[in-house]
Amino acid sequence: MNIQKVMVIGAGQMGAGIAQVCAQAGFDVKLNDMKQAFYERGIGVITKNLTRDVEKGRKTEEEKAAVLGRITMSLDMKDAHDVDIIIEAAVENMEIKQSIFKQLDEIAPKHAILATNTSSLPITEIAAVTNRPAQVIGMHYMNPVPVMKLVEIIRGLATTDEVYQAVEDMTKKLEKTPVEVNDFPGFISNRILLPMINEAVYALYEGVATKEAIDDVMKLGMNHPMGPLTLADFIGLDTCLSIMEVLHEGLGDSKYRPCPLLRKYVAAGWLGKKSGRGFYVYE
Numbered sequence: 001m002n003i004q005k006v007m008v009i010g011a012g013q014m015g016a017g018i019a020q021v022c023a024q025a026g027f028d029v030k031l032n033d034m035k036q037a038f039y040e041r042g043i044g045v046i047t048k049n050l051t052r053d054v055e056k057g058r059k060t061e062e063e064k065a066a067v068l069g070r071i072t073m074s075l076d077m078k079d080a081h082d083v084d085i086i087i088e089a090a091v092e093n094m095e096i097k098q099s100i101f102k103q104l105d106e107i108a109p110k111h112a113i114l115a116t117n118t119s120s121l122p123i124t125e126i127a128a129v130t131n132r133p134a135q136v137i138g139m140h141y142m143n144p145v146p147v148m149k150l151v152e153i154i155r156g157l158a159t160t161d162e163v164y165q166a167v168e169d170m171t172k173k174l175e176k177t178p179v180e181v182n183d184f185p186g187f188i189s190n191r192i193l194l195p196m197i198n199e200a201v202y203a204l205y206e207g208v209a210t211k212e213a214i215d216d217v218m219k220l221g222m223n224h225p226m227g228p229l230t231l232a233d234f235i236g237l238d239t240c241l242s243i244m245e246v247l248h249e250g251l252g253d254s255k256y257r258p259c260p261l262l263r264k265y266v267a268a269g270w271l272g273k274k275s276g277r278g279f280y281v282y283e
Helices: 015-022 036-055 063-071 077-082 094-109 121-127 159-175 191-205 212-222 228-235 239-252 260-267
Strands: 005-009 027-030 071-074 086-090 114-115 136-141 150-155 177-182
Touching: 005 015, 005 077, 005 177, 015 036, 015 071, 015 086, 015 094, 015 136, 027 036, 027 077, 027 136, 036 063, 063 071, 063 086, 063 094, 077 094, 077 228, 086 094, 086 159, 094 121, 094 260, 114 121, 121 136, 136 159, 150 159, 159 177, 191 212, 191 239, 191 260, 212 228, 228 239
Parallel strands: 005 027, 005 086, 027 071, 086 114, 114 136, 150 177
Antiparallel strands: 136 150
16 A cells, blocks of 8 residues: 555644654645634644754755645645545544544545544544444654654554554654554553543642642653643643543543543633643743
């Protein structure tokens, strides 16, 4: 299976990053979103990233122009009619993802792979709304996409070896490290990371230590690059909560119960860095 043409659904932080690394690797990329303003914001982030690479001597102006030249705007899902793989990076909501996959299944060529960048939702459940569950797969990138090397590749119940191999080969072309994971709630990354973050929130909630102390212990004692509460703010507390809910519901174990303080912050609109306030206050 030869992948050449790529479509990315969603021009937000993750989608723009995925489009950038695909274009850098020589793939032709259609970057799709519902509104031109969303696309322009995404391409603006990509341009800023590439400009920084030029300033630091990692790329030439010609290379920057070539990468941008391989990305085209799409405001209509019908543009998926001639691509080899579609990578969906829309909001982390099962109904929305299933709606997108249903439409893509009707539009995309018969050979096309349908991939999702979901961080925790079941691949098998997303695949079930299509007529090609064998060609549906999880391709979970880490944030920020241009920097982080890992891609979790998640097999659904029906995903074929051929489709898995094609996605693994593509991941290597992107200069990323593919890791094979089976379809369980939270996969590997978030099944381990999010309970740690949730436990840090419980420690704060119970008054075990201040937020600064909790973060310092994990940074200085465990050599983590940032503390769990700072990391939660960067991920988005709403995203953290939704992943914990997926783990709690999918695995049925009380150890995955989201901390009430996490729920309270999300209800208050304190979502972390993106809203200006989470566990910490941002300008």
